[in-house]
Amino acid sequence: MKLLVIEDEISLRQSIVDYFTQSGFLCEQAGTFQEGVQKADDFQYDCIILDINLPGGNGLQLLDHLRKDKKTDGVIIISARDAVEDRIAGLDLGADDYLTKPFHLSELNARVKALIRRKYGSGSSVLEAGSLKLDLAAKTVLVHDSLVSFTKNEFELLLFLITNQNRVVSRQAIAEHLYGEQTDNLASFDFVYSHIKNLKKKLKEKGCGDMLQAVYGLGYKLVV
Amino acid sequence: MSKTLEQKNTRYLLTWLPLVLLLGSVLFYVILTGHARHMQEKQLELKQQNIWQAFAAGSLPMQIKGEYSITKLSLPVNDAGKIQDTDSGYTVLSKQYELNRDHYLLTTLVTSKEYSHLLVKVFATEIFVFMLLLFSIVVINRKSSKRLWQPFYKTLQAASDYDIAKNNSFAPLAETGITEFNQLNKELTDLAAKNNKAYSNQKQFVENASHEIQTPLAIIRSKLDLLINEPGLTEGTALLLADITQANDRLSLLNKSLLLLAKIDNNQFPDQERINISQLLSSIIANYQEHYDNFPVTDLLIADNIYLTANPALIEILFSNLIKNAVVHNFPGGYIRVTLNGGEFSIENSGMSLTIEPGYLFERFRKGTSDIKTTGLGLALVKQIAQLYGLEVLYTHQNGIHHIKVTFGTGNLPNLS
Structure with a gap:
């Protein structure tokens, strides 16, 4: 590229x-x-x-x-x-x-x-990252080929993390990505945390809990 | 207590003019009586002379009642003759004359009643004239000062219409026909122009400064993004970085809000459209509910299809800030109550008591709590936007219940349709 x-x-x-x-x-x-x-x-x-x-x-x-x-x-x-x-x-x-x-x-x-x-894009709207498959058109996620339901925010968060896979993404970056630029909203970090928590829980249920790592209160990293 | 120029002027006139006129009347009376007396004496003397000459020529009797009387004196008295007033209303002149070695005393009389009557009449006329004078001076003075001060009142009106933020055109008449007022207007026009310039420079400065700050902020942010991805990051370093990132983001946020305030100040949101605020509110609330985990219990009383004509971006900021404010300053298990109808929007929430005066709440950088997560500009933005569209914002609180009401002014009545 x-x-x-x-x-x-x-x-x-x-x-x-x-x-x-x-x-x-x-x-x-x-x-x-x-x-x-x-x-x-x-x-x-x-x-x-x-x-x-x-x-x-x-x-x-x-x-x-x-x-x-x-x-x-x-x-x-x-x-x-x-x-x-x-x-x-x-x-x-x-x-x-x-x-x-x-x-x-x-x-x-x-x-x-x-x-x-x-x-x-070559026509396919499916994004793969390790054992995850995200269908961007249908907004569905397959973990180890089984469907897991995510909320809209969780899906967006997962997509953001996959796009930046293997890199630390700061909580601020996530907050801005989810809530838009004009969010006069530092309080939203707490909510980033709760989204991450839910995401991790769902991934853990499918045995992929280790994919999502917290980096010392700085941010999060999706390891593929 | 202050009085109008006209009242003051009339009061001065009514205090001093009667005094002057009274004094004038007294003076007039004294002089008038003096002159009248003098004339009477002259007349008396002339009459006496004429009588004596006529008597000496032998053509007059010794006495005519009410006119004169002549008495023959046996011995001359040492008397040069004098004028006296009698009780019976005459003025009398007695004088000695000598005719053929005989001494005579001639006493001439004139009535003094007529003179005093005339005096009274003249004096009464004078009083009437003076009253007329007093009345017309006051009336003319009031009328003429009203006309004279007309340019001043116009200038006053122009000055009171002048508002550096909203209406900074100040143009009183350049030519009033009165030198002092021309000068006053010129000075005021210059003063307003200087003020406008200083104000616009200051506004421009804030905007330019905020713009310039964006780039270094962007650099710091990008370097931090690189730094947190460095391999071999220790926990200690990471915590430092987390603090720096948070501070930098707070700075970015402050700067963004300041820039926004400056832009509103600089009228950079001219485009307006009719916005369905019922829909807007519902979507903002739904959005926050989705994002916040412990969203307070929400009680919505939103009427359908309420419209407001304004800039969509600004109106969204106004309502988002108010709602966010009610959520952020709430406590777990608290509530918010949002009401919207044709005349007003109001939001009520449970929360902590304020630590500052409610009057300062809408000032820039005033915070009701020392919460690090807020910028202190959210409500300042609300105030600024509300002012721009003539909306009235009222804050009240009681027993930990905070209530903010936004009244849609008559200038921007939301239309139901």
Whole structure:
């Protein structure tokens, strides 16, 4: 999988590149508008992570340029601006997703994976992770080939953890993923805990309790 | 106690003008009587002269009653002649004359009654004129000052309509026809312009600062995400990281709320639509019920199809914050009661007593509890959004029951349809 990260803030860009490289992506990076245009023109990427404020130009212009060029690379905009108009402008120009800074890398990862699944999925909507099989269309879960019922939130949580499998996902990231960005809601961590508890219980009943690990009060990890 | 300019002005006039007029009347009376007396004396002397000349020519008798009397004196008296008033209402002049070595005393009389009558009449007329004067001065003064101060009252109205947050256009008349008022209006206009500029700079500053803070926050967050995935993490380090993550997330949340407040301040939510708040409320509550494990016992009295015209994102924040507030500040086994009808929304919940004055509850960064999990901006946002749409928010509490009521103002009556 090839990824292009266009972000002027070198430190943030490096974090994104590191995270995705660890996940097995092939990452290219660009720090300016010109560099971004050049790389996007020269290669085909599965996904482009695009900042809006760039030295030399605007990320939305870059997106416009790409789409006019009939380039179909998946694009996820990352921006410090979270006005609805910016979001709509980005999506209107053909962005696939929009994420507001600051975001969790696990959330960005989930968005990239979802985008890739949507865009390049081979028709099958089943996601496999170890002994788990998630049917994304039917929202059903098979553990060791037997159906286990999960609530909507538990399903979303499981999907998020599978997307970020073998990595520690912080409680904050889970809370934001489940409750949305605008949740002025640090209290929701307690509820993340209770979802995790239920999830673990259901997995344990099928003998998969060890898959889900708590990491010292930091977060959780789904080991495959 | 303060009085209006007009009342004050009239009061001054009514206090001092009668005094001046009274003094004027006394003066007038004194001068008038003086002049009258003088004229009477002159007349008397002239009359006496004429009588004496006529008598000396031998054409007059010794006495005409009510006019004069002449008596022959045996011895001249040392008397230069004097004017006297008699009790019978005459003014009398007696003087010695000498004719053919004989001495005569001529006493001439004029009636003084007519003079005093005239005096009284003139004085009465004068009093009447003065009263008329007093009345018309007061009336004219009231009328003219009303007209004169007209630009001032207009400026006053403009100043009272001025609101730095909502209506910051302040444009009193530039040309009032009165130099002082022109100057006043100019100074006030300049002052308002300066204020507006300072206010907008400050608002812009908050927004820009919040924007700028987003990037470093994003960097810290991404580095933390990488750090928690480092192999060989010890429990001690993990706990440190957990604390840093939590603090950083709290900072992000604060910053996001501040940015939102600044944006509302800067009027960046102009688009409005008709929102079915009955549906919105039900979905927010259902959503929270799903997310929270120990959701309080909920009592819903939500009327169907209540609409409000506002920005959907802001209205959602308003109701979510109020509901979340009632849930978060509840205790296990507590309850919330939500009521919505055409005129108001109200939410009641059990909870701990407040540690701050209820009046401060809607101020920024004021918290009723020292709960680390809240930002202290949730209710400030509620207040700001309510203000934007002319909704009235009222908080009351009694015996651990908290009650917040949002009244839909007349400016934005939800329509039933």
